[in-house]
Amino acid sequence: MSEYSFFGSVEKSFDKAAKFTNWDPGILEQIKQCNAVYRMHFPVKIGDNIEVIKAYRVQHSHHKLPCKGGIRFAMSVNLDEVMALAALMTYKCAIVNVPFAGAKGGITIDPKKYTPYELEKITRRYTSELIKKNFIGPGIDVPAPDYGTGEREMAWIVDTYVSMRPGEIDALGCVTGKPVTQGGVRGRREATGLGVFYGLREVCNMPDVMQRLGLSVGVKGKKVAVQGLGNVGYHSAKFFQEAGAIIVGLAEYEGAIWSNDGLDVDAVFNHRKKTGSILNFPGSQNFAKSTDALEMECDILIPAALENVINGENAPRVKAKIIGEAANGPLTPEADEVFASKGTLVVPDMYLNAGGVTVSYFEWLKNLSHVRYGRMEKRFTENQNRQMLEQIEEISGKKVSEKEREEIIHGPDEVDLVRSGLEETMISATREVMDCWKANPQIPDMRTAAYVVAINKVGTSYEELGIFP
């Protein structure tokens, strides 16, 4: 393990923000600590061998229940990382008003080294370990996808849970990010990327903030570079492109590509699928190192891969005016200091990438209510809209086109409601964090302001629970 401690860096950011709050040091200490850490080893038969698999689940806080947070499959998974990510989940949920406490899980494996059958065995065994220790359940702790996992793994988890808890009516709510056919919600897949877009769009719509950065108001025409074309990076880039931004750079493990005229995100995605590499995309310039993309000229830089990619060493060379942290922890505290002194706006991970957990919350609610969003009101709304439109047409003597008619009448589907709930959440959270920052000019950066908002909310929860009279 490297000397750098991710949890240490979260603690550092926490302490920096705690100075701007009035909580008792005991409450602050309780908020900061990880409440429960479960490290496990279990055997799985892989081919002719028995492999001992190392895995974790960390519940950072219990100020609300259930705990919530993704599960990562990667060789880099270690206790320090899982603790840090669990802590970030607590703060993230608090900022976006999602009533969960933070958790995170991980299995130290390279998922590419296993067949789907072997991965299924590992995932199911991990789930039964969590069940044995009461570390999973719709009212206890609800995992979700993270780096290296997706809908398929969540389907294995829910199936294992349901089969071991027969008759538990809310069992589907034991995990989120499931396929729609297994109790998932429409709109979860793109949620984190869309949340990143909504959050950054709100920042770009703030005239005072844009003026300070020397940028025009709005997303249209902004030059955007994205590092990582996984689920989060791909969707962030795609929503920016759809809103009229110019995607000038895209980066993956194998290198980066650049074009000042703009890259078509889907075309690049398909090119990578076909050739196995992002490089040599027609009309673009190649860069050998993925990290080169971080230092190119652009307005908004979105690191959407792993933690610690921008540090004290390369931060001075980053030219973007806004950094949108789509990944968890892509900047070290040293990088934060460089950007604060340069006047670069860092929009912090713990609220900017909260779109995933926000829509997970909607999925969990759907599972508990046992009804699809929109089912009860879609037709009712459409009938009302149709009647209203007919009245207006009759009074005005004018008729709208067939396309306009469809748009006006349309009652909400599940995905419409999920996206609208996400948009509301991200706009409100952005404003709340910005307002906190503006109210206290001593706060050095937006991350610290986000921590202050989070600490105040978690502190209030503890106070209201009466744990600290």
Ligand code: GLU
């Ligand atoms: N893994 C995602 C995150 O870090 C989603 C967590 C969730 O949906 O619970 O926010």
